[in-house]
Amino acid sequence: MALLDTLHWRYATKSYTNERIAQDKLDTILEAIRLAPSSSGLQPFSVFVITDPALRARLTPVCYDQPQIMQASHLLVFAAWDRYTPARINDFFAYSNAIRDLPDSVTDDYRRSLLDGFGSKTPEQQHAHAAKQCYIALGFGLIAAAEAGVDATPMEGFDNQAVDALLGLAEQGLSSAVMLALGHRDVEGDWLVKLAKVRRAKAELFVELD
Numbered sequence: 001m002a003l004l005d006t007l008h009w010r011y012a013t014k015s016y017t018n019e020r021i022a023q024d025k026l027d028t029i030l031e032a033i034r035l036a037p038s039s040s041g042l043q044p045f046s047v048f049v050i051t052d053p054a055l056r057a058r059l060t061p062v063c064y065d066q067p068q069i070m071q072a073s074h075l076l077v078f079a080a081w082d083r084y085t086p087a088r089i090n091d092f093f094a095y096s097n098a099i100r101d102l103p104d105s106v107t108d109d110y111r112r113s114l115l116d117g118f119g120s121k122t123p124e125q126q127h128a129h130a131a132k133q134c135y136i137a138l139g140f141g142l143i144a145a146a147e148a149g150v151d152a153t154p155m156e157g158f159d160n161q162a163v164d165a166l167l168g169l170a171e172q173g174l175s176s177a178v179m180l181a182l183g184h185r186d187v188e189g190d191w192l193v194k195l196a197k198v199r200r201a202k203a204e205l206f207v208e209l210d
């Protein structure tokens with residue numbers, strides 16, 4: 001399918017078949033998420049790929065009993081950094097410079113500017129910034145899933161603190177931001193699958209400033 005046909009095909013799936021998606025398709029989706037851009041390239045989040053039925057059963061009530069939690073083939077939890085610590089920023093630059101074979105002196109000024117910039121923000125502001133990066137990666141995952149013929153549901157409807165506790169995120173310096181269910185649509189059981197896609201008209205959505 002061409003890209004726009006693919007985007008017309010996808011929708012926020014409400015019911016899944018429990019069928020497991022092929023490993024190569026999952027790998028493609030995860031790689032697209034890994035390749036997504038992020039502010040300063042820091043990728044300030046981790047993505048938990050959950051298949052364990054027992055864990056998903058514990059997650060279901062704190063996700064307001066949404067059926068996708070149990071039905072989907074895989075559940076991805078995007079967990080943002082709680083803070084941009086000096087260690088995290090310094091470790092990124094050390095890694096990046098090693099990959100690019102650059103001396104630290106080339107990036108030291110920029111690294112220091114990030115340390116100063118994030119150091120001036122509250123922990124809440126730092127986490128909010130990191131969470132925004134999760135959503136960029138989420139978008140790449142949604143498009144990659146559609147391109148692979150995999151259904152997906154972005155999900156914000158959950159108790160963040162309860163999810164964090166179940167996954168032990170606070171101990172890792174993380175906090176949940178958004179989830180992505182992946183699988184195959186239940187054509188007979190999903191009330192949304194046969195309804196027309198509704199989006200605002202171009203003339204209403206886009207404002208051209210010439």
